[in-house]
Amino acid sequence: MSREAVLLVSVGASRRDAEPWIAALAARLPGLRVAALGDDVDPAAVRYVAAWKPPHGALARLPSLRAIFSLGAGVDHLMADAALPPGVPVARVVDPDLTARMSEWVLLHVLLHHRQAGRYRRQQRESRWADDAVQPAARAVRVGVMGLGVLGLDAAAKLRMVGFDVAGWSRAPKNVPGLASFAGPDGLDTFLARTDILVVLLPLTPDTAGLLDAALFRRLARDGRLGGPVLINAGRGGLQRESDILRCLDDGTLLAATLDVFEREPLDRASPLWRHPAVTITPHNAALSDPDAIANLIAGQIEGVERGEELRHVVDRGRGF
Amino acid sequence: MSREAVLLVSVGASRRDAEPWIAALAARLPGLRVAALGDDVDPAAVRYVAAWKPPHGALARLPSLRAIFSLGAGVDHLMADAALPPGVPVARVVDPDLTARMSEWVLLHVLLHHRQAGRYRRQQRESRWADDAVQPAARAVRVGVMGLGVLGLDAAAKLRMVGFDVAGWSRAPKNVPGLASFAGPDGLDTFLARTDILVVLLPLTPDTAGLLDAALFRRLARDGRLGGPVLINAGRGGLQRESDILRCLDDGTLLAATLDVFEREPLDRASPLWRHPAVTITPHNAALSDPDAIANLIAGQIEGVERGEELRHVVDRGRGF
Numbered sequence: 001m002s003r004e005a006v007l008l009v010s011v012g013a014s015r016r017d018a019e020p021w022i023a024a025l026a027a028r029l030p031g032l033r034v035a036a037l038g039d040d041v042d043p044a045a046v047r048y049v050a051a052w053k054p055p056h057g058a059l060a061r062l063p064s065l066r067a068i069f070s071l072g073a074g075v076d077h078l079m080a081d082a083a084l085p086p087g088v089p090v091a092r093v094v095d096p097d098l099t100a101r102m103s104e105w106v107l108l109h110v111l112l113h114h115r116q117a118g119r120y121r122r123q124q125r126e127s128r129w130a131d132d133a134v135q136p137a138a139r140a141v142r143v144g145v146m147g148l149g150v151l152g153l154d155a156a157a158k159l160r161m162v163g164f165d166v167a168g169w170s171r172a173p174k175n176v177p178g179l180a181s182f183a184g185p186d187g188l189d190t191f192l193a194r195t196d197i198l199v200v201l202l203p204l205t206p207d208t209a210g211l212l213d214a215a216l217f218r219r220l221a222r223d224g225r226l227g228g229p230v231l232i233n234a235g236r237g238g239l240q241r242e243s244d245i246l247r248c249l250d251d252g253t254l255l256a257a258t259l260d261v262f263e264r265e266p267l268d269r270a271s272p273l274w275r276h277p278a279v280t281i282t283p284h285n286a287a288l289s290d291p292d293a294i295a296n297l298i299a300g301q302i303e304g305v306e307r308g309e310e311l312r313h314v315v316d317r318g319r320g321f
Numbered sequence: 322m323s324r325e326a327v328l329l330v331s332v333g334a335s336r337r338d339a340e341p342w343i344a345a346l347a348a349r350l351p352g353l354r355v356a357a358l359g360d361d362v363d364p365a366a367v368r369y370v371a372a373w374k375p376p377h378g379a380l381a382r383l384p385s386l387r388a389i390f391s392l393g394a395g396v397d398h399l400m401a402d403a404a405l406p407p408g409v410p411v412a413r414v415v416d417p418d419l420t421a422r423m424s425e426w427v428l429l430h431v432l433l434h435h436r437q438a439g440r441y442r443r444q445q446r447e448s449r450w451a452d453d454a455v456q457p458a459a460r461a462v463r464v465g466v467m468g469l470g471v472l473g474l475d476a477a478a479k480l481r482m483v484g485f486d487v488a489g490w491s492r493a494p495k496n497v498p499g500l501a502s503f504a505g506p507d508g509l510d511t512f513l514a515r516t517d518i519l520v521v522l523l524p525l526t527p528d529t530a531g532l533l534d535a536a537l538f539r540r541l542a543r544d545g546r547l548g549g550p551v552l553i554n555a556g557r558g559g560l561q562r563e564s565d566i567l568r569c570l571d572d573g574t575l576l577a578a579t580l581d582v583f584e585r586e587p588l589d590r591a592s593p594l595w596r597h598p599a600v601t602i603t604p605h606n607a608a609l610s611d612p613d614a615i616a617n618l619i620a621g622q623i624e625g626v627e628r629g630e631e632l633r634h635v636v637d638r639g640r641g642f
Contacts, residue, residue, distance in 0.1 A: 280445070
């Protein structure tokens with residue numbers, strides 16, 4: 001590849017946040033100049049972009065651009081930029097390490113609700129021994145996974161392996177052996193009505209924005225073994241209406257919620273979610289990207305494109321993921 | 322089978338605790354009289370015993386006894402009775418439901434340590450967003466499972482499926498495909514030196530009593546990714562020295578401990594374990610027996626014996642499990 005070709009890295013507009021990515025990518029791609037957004041770079045030399053939440057419009061006038069890589073699993077931060085050059089393919093990162101981390105987080109938080117960890121933490125605080133709580137078997141607890149991409153399918157498989165009664169929902173029908181799966185708006189009612197623990201791993205698109213609202217929560221199963229339905233969201237904060245979550249926790253529509261993502265991040269100190277006794281919060285770290293692993297995957301993609309191979313994991317810009 | 326034959330049920334010496342078991346067993350075994358210890362029963366009519374912690378000596382003079390069934394996975398409560406009739410086979414319960422429950426508990430508590438749940442609970446209490454903690458991948462965390470019976474093997478397989486680097490230790494060598502396994506006193510040092518999270522599912526025998534002491538904790542890995550070794554015991558309380566656990570938590574030999582079992586149960590309100598910040602306590606309910614499921618398994622065994630089949634899951638009374 002030409003010595004002039006540039007891989008432009010943008011992590012927001014911050015050079016400091018971009019630096020570990022630049023170092024990791026430069027180490028893997030000696031034939032390419034790796035620069036940060038804002039560096040003195042000829043726009044015509046920029047052949048690739050690797051970005052996380054780049055400033056809108058920043059990628060608009062790059063005439064030699066061959067591909068845009070997201071530095072994480074989501075691409076909504078790119079799709080939201082109306083000035084994203086229309087003809088250029090956008091590729092997501094499909095990192096087995098990130099998938100494994102997400103499934104760890106999902107298993108942990110499903111098991112915390114299933115095994116009534118809050119009850120036992122309270123008992124311990126009171127130095128109180130009590131083993132008379134009824135504990136349903138995992139096969140009597142229905143977990144519903146919304147979003148059957150790489151993350152959702154891996155989480156669903158591992159939840160089934162632990163013994164839960166798992167179903168999945170996705171936009172388009174998927175045929176997954178052994179998994180009860182539902183699709184589209186028509187399948188949503190049946191899916192929700194058989195779900196005790198709702199695990200959300202959907203992408204954020206115009207179709208899914210605000211989907212997790214009071215109307216949806218009211219359609220969840222009321223006859224489950226946990227005493228009420230539980231919401232677990234590790235997809236995107238834009239999927240949820242936080243005022244509805246709080247209202248539904250308070251009126252009993254939801255038993256509990258575990259949230260890794262929020263409408264605005266970082267979550268405001270004033271948000272009542274922090275202090276709600278039925279809410280568990282993690283700071284959008286269910287599955288953090290390891291810069292080295294991801295740089296490796298992006299470098300492999302760039303090398304492939306330079307050899308004339310097809311770009312993999314390309315986003316369908318029409319549907320937004 | 323003869324109308325006179327009796328199945329004697331003993332749950333400690335309490336008739337009330339025995340009642341749900343009597344009901345479940347009687348429903349499954351209409352040809353047998355199911356009675357509680359203390360009921361007016363001809364000792365010569367007692368053909369079977371199903372027991373949990375029966376009073377020592379209570380099973381001594383039952384001349385027609387063909388088999389003794391434990392109502393749980395452990396049999397140490399029976400082996401501890403010096404007056405247990407020597408020629409009578411003792412069978413343990415091998416309940417797939419109980420195995421699944423134990424693996425749920427093990428996965429949950431390993432993941433709680435691995436994913437630093439305590440840190441995020443503290444941050445939430447302080448309404449503080451911080452996502453800068455380093456999170457190792459599961460494959461960089463070494464879990465060691467002590468005890469490779471049905472429970473240990475199932476837990477090890479599920480921990481590997483989540484991604485942990487799992488090894489096992491057992492009294493006698495086991496060849497488990499894909500599992501690094503160590504055996505006997507000679508294999509213990511190597512096993513402990515590569516263990517960040519120690520999961521104990523050993524039976525309680527004269528060989529294992531008090532095994533989990535300061536000397537053993539000091540042999541655990543000091544170079545792991547979690548900041549120190551973690552003890553998780555769901556085997557038996559008699560395996561552990563609680564004063565050593567507390568000392569090793571305070572001097573940094575152990576980072577944390579999760580205990581479902583205790584030297585004396587219920588754990589005394591005065592025990593400092595309740596209030597130690599690095600200790601997580603559950604009230605010996607990692608895997609509770611479901612009377613119906615277990616009655617079903619015992620009834621199946623009795624029907625088999627009556628048909629002349631061999632009793633399954635018989636305890637080796639020499640080694641004690």
